[in-house]
Amino acid sequence: MTEETTPPKRGVSLTAQIIIWVFIAGLLALVGFGLNRARNPMAAVGDRVPDFDLVYYKGYEYNGTAQMKLSDLRGKIVVINIWASWCKPCEQEAPELEKAWQFYKDGNDVVFVGVDYVDTPAGANEYLKKFSITFPNAPDLKSNISSILNRQMGVPETYFIDREGILRNVKIGPFASPGEIQSIIQSIQ
Amino acid sequence: MKKSLYILSFVFLVSLLFAGAAFAQSSTPPTDDQVNAVAHKLYCPVCESTPLDVCPTDACKDWREQIRTMLAEGKSEAEILTYFEDQYGARVLAEPPKKGFYWLVYLLPPALILAGAVILFRSMKAWTTVKADAPNPVEATSAKKDDYVARLEEELKKQK
Numbered sequence: 241m242t243e244e245t246t247p248p249k250r251g252v253s254l255t256a257q258i259i260i261w262v263f264i265a266g267l268l269a270l271v272g273f274g275l276n277r278a279r280n281p282m283a284a285v286g287d288r289v290p291d292f293d294l295v296y297y298k299g300y301e302y303n304g305t306a307q308m309k310l311s312d313l314r315g316k317i318v319v320i321n322i323w324a325s326w327c328k329p330c331e332q333e334a335p336e337l338e339k340a341w342q343f344y345k346d347g348n349d350v351v352f353v354g355v356d357y358v359d360t361p362a363g364a365n366e367y368l369k370k371f372s373i374t375f376p377n378a379p380d381l382k383s384n385i386s387s388i389l390n391r392q393m394g395v396p397e398t399y400f401i402d403r404e405g406i407l408r409n410v411k412i413g414p415f416a417s418p419g420e421i422q423s424i425i426q427s428i429q
Numbered sequence: 430m431k432k433s434l435y436i437l438s439f440v441f442l443v444s445l446l447f448a449g450a451a452f453a454q455s456s457t458p459p460t461d462d463q464v465n466a467v468a469h470k471l472y473c474p475v476c477e478s479t480p481l482d483v484c485p486t487d488a489c490k491d492w493r494e495q496i497r498t499m500l501a502e503g504k505s506e507a508e509i510l511t512y513f514e515d516q517y518g519a520r521v522l523a524e525p526p527k528k529g530f531y532w533l534v535y536l537l538p539p540a541l542i543l544a545g546a547v548i549l550f551r552s553m554k555a556w557t558t559v560k561a562d563a564p565n566p567v568e569a570t571s572a573k574k575d576d577y578v579a580r581l582e583e584e585l586k587k588q589k
Contacts, residue, residue: 253551256547256548256551260544260548263540263544267537270533271533274530274533324475324488325488325491326475326486326487326488326491358474358475358488358516358517359488360488360491360492360494360495361495362491362494362495362498363488363491379516381515381516382515382516382517382518383517383518
């Protein structure tokens with residue numbers, strides 16, 4: 241007669257396994273939810289640019305308005321230039337941008353908006369004064385605008401948005417002349 | 430008498446308030462150590478993973494100067510950190526804020542360590558039980574050996 245022996249239980253019990261799997265699934269769901277919430281919608285050429293707030297620097301408001309949404313500029317061609325005072329290539333194109341703005345500003349059909357990417361207010365103020373910039377300028381608070389515009393390489397980058405709010409052109413790096421800016425604007429007019 | 434005591438107390442409190450404000454404005458400029466103590470709790474908004482107190486770029490120097498200015502204006506460390514978070518986002522904070530999604534950073538590691546400890550404890554307990562229930566390998570071997578020796582001796586006897 242043989243004596244039957246039951247093998248001893250080893251490892252983690254079923255209840256513990258269920259708890260562990262539920263914990264892991266919950267954790268993954270939480271991480272996914274958080275990442276999805278943190279992610280901004282991004283613009284692509286040919287698509288409508290998701291709306292964002294512009295809180296202008298004092299002295300660089302648009303028609304006396306200190307705060308507005310991008311959608312408030314619908315009906316105009318919007319040129320958004322992302323820059324920073326610590327960025328050397330930005331200095332190269334700053335006079336060209338100002339010259340182009342001087343060409344368009346009276347027409348009231350094209351709006352230039354400078355977006356100052358991670359900068360100090362003092363540095364930004366000094367930069368704007370140094371290059372005698374007169375077009376509207378706003379800080380990129382929490383890098384929200386550059387994130388929505390899907391900034392790719394660094395600064396400067398310039399985004400051309402048409403009257404319907406569609407992103408038409410992206411220039412990475414500095415402009416060589418005002419003519420280069422004008423030719424892009426003409427192509428989307 | 431009571432009335433004049435009230436007035437005197439009021440004047441004293443008001444003068445204390447003004448004295449505090451004056452002290453905040455006229456105190457000595459912040460030292461590099463004070464600036465770096467705050468900058469150490471921040472990361473450079475532009476360069477990846479570089480604490481602001483040791484970041485060598487011109488932009489970081491500007492940010493440290495900004496901290497110096499804010500300290501001189503009487504701003505507290507918490508106010509300066511909040512300002513930087515509002516301007517550049519939570520990614521510049523060396524210590525993630527204890528709110529919303531960031532709670533995971535604080536809760537997850539202890540939870541995982543706890544879960545690991547529970548699993549390890551249970552596994553070790555199971556291994557110990559198995560060892561206690563299993564037959565002694567030395568005894569089992571000697572019993573087998575005795576059996577074999579007995580059979581061998583029996584066969585030898587038969588041959589004799």
